[in-house]
Amino acid sequence: MLYNTLGKTGLKVSRLGFGTMRLPTKGSNDKIMENEASEMLTYGIENGINLIDTAYPYHSSTLEGSGNSEIFLGEFLKENSYRDDVLISTKSPSWAIEKNEDFEYYLDKQLKKLQTDFIDIYLLHSLTVPDWLKVNELGVLDFLDDCLSSGVVKHVGFSSHIEVDYLIEILDEYPKWEVVLTQMNYLDEYYQSGTMGLDYLKEVNVGSMIMEPLRGGRLVQNIPQQVNDLWNQADVKRTPVEWALQYLWNRDDVDCVLSGMTSLEQVKENVKLASTEDTINEHDSELIREVARTYRTFLGNNCTRCGYCMPCPQGVDIINCLTEYNIAHMLNDPKASAMQYFTLIDDDSRADSCIQCMECIPFCTQMLDIPEELVKVHEYFGSEFDHF
């Protein structure tokens, strides 16, 4: 296993982190197949993985309720005496916080679920701008100060899908942030905080953990023929998983890539890759860019996320509505994009809030009929996540 330093935490972390949001299940998402999952974690730890990431709602029967991932992990670490061998990263459900006491309430519950006295890395989970304003107002920074002073939490940070300006704003507000979990893969360099966000994390020496390295598996499943043809042109042949992971590990602004693994086979493959030095040269980089360009030809519309059409007077989040629609087409995975559409975009900002006033049309740099595109987005995603 190869290791990196996680920013200013100084922790040496395996460059592959074990994400426990996609453990094997039977019947429903909350029923973890414990024997199989234990075997996977054991293999990972015995072969050098020292960072395991979980969260309050992972493996819950609902989108946001208390899940079984933390419970399973706590049991597993205790039974196998692995607690001292690994760093636990888990997350406070920022969307569920309604009053100051809730910070403590959830932390206590998580410590019990995990059967531990302390958490190595505690992240505010999936921080949106409204949730950040809310938790800040409710005193989250004092709460984190107290956690750090008492030692119940060793390092603090947040996970987020926000744009780079907001990422920087939040980072600048609290000098004790040490870790950020952010989305990155070769398709997402300009999506959410993207490469500019990683640049800034490196500049301020905040550790970077990466989520969605395989775009929820879409970069390695049902690969379009045009993409396979491009990979076949490479001098050094790599599997799609190798391309995706080595692209990230070759970046000097990436410290730890989390992979939500589902089978022992995947763990073995990823551990092997994480233990192998592999250089992506300039020719490989150009091929990766060409693959990304090819995926983009499957987009639903030509929105470039330039932002000139914003803000919409009705509060429609035009950019992200069009983006999730595009990604759904590009990766042919409506369910994954619908999950993003319904969780990352507020109720009042989705496509059905457009009143067709046409005010945005003259501003579109790509000459899109934005209200018409939003009608398509609404027809595609509908009003409820449930029907996916």
Ligand code: SF4
């Ligand atoms: S047409 Fe729709 S998206 Fe455009 S400004 Fe009007 S309400 Fe907003």
Ligand code: SF4
């Ligand atoms: S102006 Fe047009 S291209 Fe730019 S973000 Fe708005 S819809 Fe997309």
